[in-house]
Each structure stands twice: as structure tokens, then as C-alpha cells.
Amino acid sequence: MITVMLVDDQELIRIGLKAVLSHDPEIKVVADLDNGLDALRQARVWQPDVAVVDVDMPELSGVEVTVRLLTLPHPPQVIVLSVLTQPPWPQRLRAAGARGYVAKERASTDIREAIHTVHQGRTYFSPTLVDSLEAVGSGSSSDPLVVLSNRELEIFTLLVKGHPPEDLARLLHVSPKTIYAHRDRIRNKLGVRNDVEMTHLAIRYRLLKETTL
């Protein structure tokens, strides 16, 4: 049995996905949540095999939820579900550690196969996303954030949300010195000089909404 957690702020879509997945005797939906914070809490409780996560949600973006789910002691395989099928989103989520990416308009036909595929340790991307992903393969992606590792993306996201490095160190169970080292490396990779420029980059590439500042 594959246990699955659904995270989407639209109830309509959660209802539909549950109905679609109910036909598969090997899949059990153990939790469905409408926001990323609850998803992180419930993932600790249920320890699902697979998390299906929407990209664009209030409070925590799908990128942040993905990165943080993967730091849990029993991390699920993450499948992203989104209408955002053009670069930089598929590349960014793949860089963040997502094993699958399903276009929302194909969700009802693709989701079961996607869940089985990532549960077997392989990756799944909706066929309509192939061109978008090839853009990365050829090095033509315009998203500078894809150069960051999962850990760097996690720290970048938390820093631009205003968490002081000392708080981050406590949150991630590392020393402040480690956080400063990560921050310097992130700045070097992105070619920015300070937190303000990092924040501008985060807004420009939609990792951060202006209203969350």
C-alpha cells in the first residue's frame, strides 16, 4: 500500500484527486491539507510515502514545502502538481528535490502513474513538460535559482523571509557559522552582494510574494 498526502489550497481539487485515487487499491490517501504548514506537521504524524503538493499556495510556497518535507526524518517522495508548466518552475522544483511534476490539466490521467513511478524510486514528469525540462538540459534556463542545492535553496528561502541567521541555525540544528558560510556561498552563486538583492531576486523569480514581506 502506498500512503499519500495531498496538499492543495483548493478543496475542489483535493476532492477530485481523492476520487481519482480511490480507484487504485494500492493507494491510500492518509491526509489532505489546504496549506503547507499543516502539511509539514501532518507529514511528521503520518509519514506518507508520497506527498502531492501544489506550487502556488498561501503562507508557504510549494518550493518551500518540498524542501522542508525532504528534511524530515522520514521524507516522502514529492510530486508537484501545478498549472505552472513553463520554465523556471519544473526545473526549480526538480532542483528542490521533487521526484515528479504533473500538469494540473493532466492530473486526473497522470497522477496514479506518477505516484507509482516515484514510489518505485524513479522520476515522473507529465509529457507536456518535456520541452520545458529540455530547456534546462541545454542550459537555456533563465532562472538563476536552479544553481542552488536543496539545502541552499532552503536556507535562501528562509533568509529572504527575514529569519536571522541565528534563528535559522537553531531551526536547522547547525551552528550560526554554518549558516553564514551557506549564505556567502549562495550570494556567490547568485552574484548578489547582500540580503536586499537576495530578496529582490526572490520576488522577481516568485519564490517570495511581495505581500509576505
Next chain:
Amino acid sequence: MVHPWVTNVMRLGDVLNATQALAAAGDDPAVAEDMVKRFLTILATARADLNPAEVLRDTERFRTCVHRLCSGGLYLGFERIGTAARTLESHLTNHAPPEETAPALTALNEAIQAALEPGEAAVLAWLKSSANSLTH
């Protein structure tokens, strides 16, 4: 002369891809009906919010509303609404000038109007007849 029934079916077919709606509900007509009803309610509310003044008043709230129409529309088979909302959302995200955003907003409002005009009963009847034809 085209029979009015045919015209009506063509119009409803433009509003909702019933095959997609059923698939989105796990091929369960009752779930599909519930989902379509919910989306029509969302549309009725959104129509009041989708005007140029609202963009200026609260851009993020406006964008969230557009995103939900895009997301729900594409998933459920309200393809015209989903596509129009995706175009508008892209303009908003890229801070496009008003002369580009305005036609996209008009297109979305027209798509919403087209979906609401036949009335809930007609859309649900279309869904039901499509479900019957798929199962027989």
C-alpha cells in the same frame, strides 16, 4: 438551419469539457456534479471581484483569485476559463502594462460570462448527458 438544441450543445461544449470533468472526479458523476456546482459558485463570486479597480486595490488578492480560476478551470475542464486565467496570471506576474492586462481580463470575464449564462441546471444536464453517453 441549425436546430437550437445543436447550438445549445455546442455552446455548452465550449463552456465545459464534460469528459475532462468526469475524469477529474474519478469518473463518478455525483462527484463531478458536486465539483461543477462548487466551481460555478466560485465563478459567480469571482465575477464581482474581477475588475480593473480591484487590481489596483489589492493586486495579490486579485492574482490569487485569477490563479484559482486557472487551477480549478484547467483541472475540471472549464478550459476557456482556465486558459484565459493562465494568460492573465502570467501578465500580472510579469507586471505587464495595463494595455496588455486589460484585454486578458476582458477575455477572462467573457469566459466566465459564457459559463454562467446557460445556468447551473443546463451545465449539469450537459454533464449528465455526457456521462450517460460515455457509460452506454
